[in-house]
Structures are given as structure tokens and as C-alpha cells.
Amino acid sequence: MSKVKEADPVMSKKQISKDELLKLESQYCSWGDTVHYVEKPNIFTRCKGSYLYDDSGTEYLDLQMIYSAVNFGYGNERLNNALKKQIDKLPQLACQYVHEEKILLASRLAQRMETTFEEKGRVHFNVGGAQALEDSLKLVRNNTGRSLVFAFMGGYHGRTLAASAITSSFRYRERYGHFGDRALFVPFPYCFRCFYGKKRDSCNLFCLKQFEKLFETEYYGVVDKKTNLCEFSAFYIEPLQGTGGYVVPPMEYFIELKKVLDQYKILLVDDEIQMGFFRTGKFWSIEHFGVTPDILVFAKALTNGLNPLSGVWAKEYLISPKVFPPGSTHSTFSSNPLGTAVGLETMKLIEESDLARELPKKGKYFVSRLKSLQKKYPEIGHVDGLGLALRIEMCQKDGYTPNKKLTDAIVDIGLSGKLSAGGKTRGLILDVGGYYKNVFTLAPSFYITEKEIDLGVDLFEEAVAKALKKV
């Protein structure tokens, strides 16, 4: 390389300013991810506990923790140390060989399924959530020979092609041609905005009855009434919808759904990628709902946002080596030693903690504080939560009509880092989900303190009050 131009911040050694970085980002980074959902991306330089810090040292309280991937707080010392230890021991290994941490992690997860659901099964690891989801689709197809599945309206299962096919938003598919294996999307029991306009206290699970109705005659296009064979091989669920807006369904819904699925040998695939690992106060969110999945997919919080690791657990008859032999699926970095070492430590950490008791307590306190705020601001239409998966639905003054503009303004104010609640200049990290992009989906660190919850509510109120003056 010849002379390095002084003016070129990439090639020269001088400190790059934030503006220069943002200029380079806008020129050389793909805009295909979600970075440019906001006008000016934030650049963060540090993180600890429940906080992110930017280059000027401004502290941002994070109430979303990477879509529930960092459940155990940023810079968790115990989990970070597990990673560091593994770096010095066995940092790399091709996944055609095995290592202790992989075997122990798979065993712990599978044994947990045995005690929780009394089901024997196996675990197959991968790297990202959507990749594990794809592996689950292979297991389904391998068992049933069929590729069509049911999934929920408002469901989100990732952005690879196959995951996009079973994710309800057409927006994620519209640029990529025809999706022959697109799921049949069924209304989720989102009672605050019932698809059928019913009220929960009198609906008698009308939405479920409508699903059941599909099986009445072959002319509804789902089942061969002569053989009882359903064209749809599986139903993909998130027990609580994540991107869909942390919607908590009626407790009896999945028991009733499973009865229908069992009649037609439709597999239940439980996507726990966002809600797994105690986000809802139980290890798997499906444990609240009294049914056993045939296949369960997990990712995110298993490694607390460190070296990514995902996986799929399936009942033995779906994944035994006889039916899913060597080479059935593969990825270079699946079961990577850094990920499995952290995952194993996460499992130990969970087993040694009392999350089932602590998290619902924190969640209840958080919800009660938000409900008090709701009394003051009619624009806060709905507040709900399970464990530490909490939702705030922003509306017009009527408390019902979705208010995306207000939601976006609150996000921007939080990200501007200019709030003052708690006596110092701070920012607030919020994530937006929901069918109308008007829901704050809160997934705070499991170690958030009552004082930090109070701070979060105060910062949120300040942002709401400022946003209401703007929109």
C-alpha cells in the first residue's frame, strides 16, 4: 500500500470522530438491517448491568436488553469469565468433533425437558435463532413429508427465507419472490385487539372455534376428511408473541389448541427464542400453558448475548439418529465451544438462582408502576406482563386507537440521551413491537433493581410528556 492519506480516517491512525464514523456507516454498511429505523443511529462504546454508554459517557437505561438476549445483564462477570476461560482452553473446534461443554449443555437441556415435560429428546445446536428454526422445519418435514405449516398472525420467527415464510409480515417477504411454503396464518388470541371484535369475558375462545372450524369439511382446504390427513404438518407458536408485542394469551388457550392439533397429528413447534430462559418467570414460556411441545427452538439468552448459540430440542422419535442421521443438517459454527461454554454456565447460573420467585415479583412491581402512569396518561392504552416480559401499548387519547407517531417520538427522545429524571442527563432504550408498531416491549435485565425500575418509569414518563408536546 502506498501513501496513507492523512484525510482518510480509515487508513490513518488518528481517532475517528462520531460524525466521521456515521458518514462511513452510511456509505459502507448495508442499510438492510434495522439500524436506520431511526434517523440518526446511536453509537455505543460501553455497557454494564442495565446500562449502555455512548462516547460522551451518557448513560442509557436499557429496558429491552437486545430483544431479551441479555437477560443476565451486560458484562455479567460470571458469564464473561466462562467465555474468557474457554478462549484459553479450547476456543475453536470443528463441529464434526465433540467437546465436553457441548455434551453437558445438551444433556442439561434435554434432562430439563425430561423433568418438566416427562419427554425424552435430543438437542441439535446451531448459531442464530432463524437457523435453529430452519433446523426445526427440517425435522418437521422429515417426519411428516409435508412442508406447509400453520403459524400465528403477529408471529415472528426470523428473517432467513424459510423463517420469513412462516413469519406473518408480508413486508419481510415482498422483495423476495414467491413463497410456496408460506404458512397459513391464524389469529392469535390478542384479546386487547380481538381479530373477531369479541370481548374476552364473553368470547368463549371464539378464535379457537374458528380455527377448529377449518377441519369440518375438506372444502375449507386443510384436511382430507376420508383419511383425517391434514395438509399442514405443524403449528409454529410463540406462547407470548415477541415482536408481535409481548401479547399474553388466555391461560387456557393452548390446552384447547393442542386438542385440535392432536386429532390431526399436527406437530406443535414452540419458538422460545425470545421468551425462553426465564423471561416470563418460567424456564420456557410454554410452561405457563399446560401443554408439551413436540419441538422447541431456543437461542438468544442462552449465551447472554455473548458468542451466539441456538438450538432445537425435539422428541426422540423426531430426532433419533435412526430418523435424523449424521449430515441431516450442519453449520460450520454450530455447537461452537465458546457458545456452549457460556451456555453451560448460564444453565448453572439459572439452576443456582431463584428466578421463578424473583422475576414475577419484579414484573408485578413494574406493571403496578406503569398502571399508575396509565391513570395519568390516557394514551397508555394497555399495560400487561408475564414475569419480566412487559408491554405498554400507546394509543390516541381514546386509549385504543394505535398511536405509532407518539410511540416513535418517545423512542427518539429516549435515544437522544437528554432526559433528566433521576438527577442526571440520561437516555432510555426502548424497543417497539406490536401489530401497529405502537407497543413498547420491555425485557429488562433480570438483575434490575426496584430503584432502577423506578428510574425507568420516571424516564419513560418524562419521554411521554415531552413526546405529547411534540406530536
Ligand SMILES: Cc1ncc(COP(=O)(O)O)c(C=O)c1O
Ligand atoms: C421469537 C423469535 N423467533 C426467531 C427469531 C430469530 O432469531 P435470530 O434473530 O437470532 O435469527 C427471533 C428474533 O428476534 C424471535 O424473537
